[in-house]
Amino acid sequence: MLVKLSEIQDHLSNFTVGIAGAGGLGSNCAIALARSGVGTLIICDFDKVEIGNLSRQYYFSDQIGMYKTAALKDNIARINSDMRVIIYQKKLEPSDIPLVFSSCDIIVEAFDHAEMKEMLIESVQTGLPGKPIIVGSGLAGWGNNELIRSRKVDETLYVCGDESTEVGDLPPMAPRVGIVANMQANLAIEILMKLKHI
């Protein structure tokens, strides 16, 4: 079977991916989806770019002090100006989630704190039943390539990461954060490629 990249990009252009959090996972995942031709991203984050973020997040030194959502939108436009990027610059509450992400075909969970991950998963699974969510969990430190995996819980819940290392015990570093972010993007594409567009 011969598949051209342009055909894949044409197909992906019909879909919308939500990204909750624009840190190490969210920014790198967004860039991979932009390069792959996904049509629309909905990105939520409340933070500004800090110098310490540059060790792993997809931002540049001249963007320090900017809101991450705005900086990421600029960076995406420099790569794929055809991508539609909708940004929400706020800290999400459980009640916001069904509203913000209802038009998404898939949601990528890219929050920092485990409590926020839990809140998002619960809100999506109860407020947006049937909507697939791809969780990132376990990406701290370095090495141990073989422990990073992608796991399908069911049709609506997937997890990428090692599910054991935690930021706090170990620092987040570019390679493992990037691996998990790109696994999330890779899985989002796999799911979208099976969807028919209207």
Next chain:
Amino acid sequence: MRIILNDREEEFFSDSISVNQMLELKKFSFRLRVIKINGVLISKDKYESTLINDGDNVQMLYLMSGG
């Protein structure tokens, strides 16, 4: 009773146990997790009142900070 826990068969010497009892018996120490029983998400405040019965499919996902 026998249940499926993360795709593996597990046996417990009881007809049914609460989610909290299962976590204690299995010595699961992770602070945060998501649990689904037969595809239904169980919120944290229901861990005491929700019972796991023979034949149930229990799935757990561990939530680690970092993103």
